[in-house]
Amino acid sequence: MPVTLCVLSGYPDRVPTFDAAAVDCRVSVFREGLLTSFGHDVTLQVTNLSLDVGDDDQITAEFDPGSLRVTTDILASDRQDIEKNAEKVLEPQKYPKIQFRSMSVVRDGDRARIEGDLTLHGATSPISVEARDDGARWNATIFLDQRKFGIKPFSAMLGALKVKPEVEVNISVPHP
Numbered sequence: 001m002p003v004t005l006c007v008l009s010g011y012p013d014r015v016p017t018f019d020a021a022a023v024d025c026r027v028s029v030f031r032e033g034l035l036t037s038f039g040h041d042v043t044l045q046v047t048n049l050s051l052d053v054g055d056d057d058q059i060t061a062e063f064d065p066g067s068l069r070v071t072t073d074i075l076a077s078d079r080q081d082i083e084k085n086a087e088k089v090l091e092p093q094k095y096p097k098i099q100f101r102s103m104s105v106v107r108d109g110d111r112a113r114i115e116g117d118l119t120l121h122g123a124t125s126p127i128s129v130e131a132r133d134d135g136a137r138w139n140a141t142i143f144l145d146q147r148k149f150g151i152k153p154f155s156a157m158l159g160a161l162k163v164k165p166e167v168e169v170n171i172s173v174p175h176p
Helices: 002-009 076-090
Strands: 017-019 024-029 042-046 049-053 059-063 068-070 098-108 111-120 123-133 137-145 161-163 166-174
Touching: 042 076, 068 076, 111 137
Parallel strands: none
Antiparallel strands: 017 049, 024 042, 024 166, 042 068, 049 059, 059 098, 098 111, 111 123, 123 137, 137 166
């Protein structure tokens, strides 16, 4: 995932570790189907994560899939239902970690191309993301197709209401 961004600022003589207090990681899911008016497009925040940056530009990150919390302003009962459905889809008891490991980081001014492997729901796939430096933080957006990782997107009402297969992940990592 784009969490690899903080390597671009340079960290001589230390391996910085970031947690959810420093890294803002949000996942947006969008509804589709005939009954979309009964659902919500929602954003969930990852509330438990760690990100380590090695002095050799090696970045590793771990995300707890059971720590997703709805940030969209909706009824508390809907929020609870969505968080329960996210747990059903991601199966954190079976797959307790989402992991990223960078393979390369190529910087060009205030932009960077990050390549690495993402392991989600027990499946590993290469990903690539472009990050931007806004002067205080590295920011990136990546679109992930859940099906690529063996995840069946949430569906209700015999498929008349469902989540689109592609989710949007936004990451923001501070400069040191």
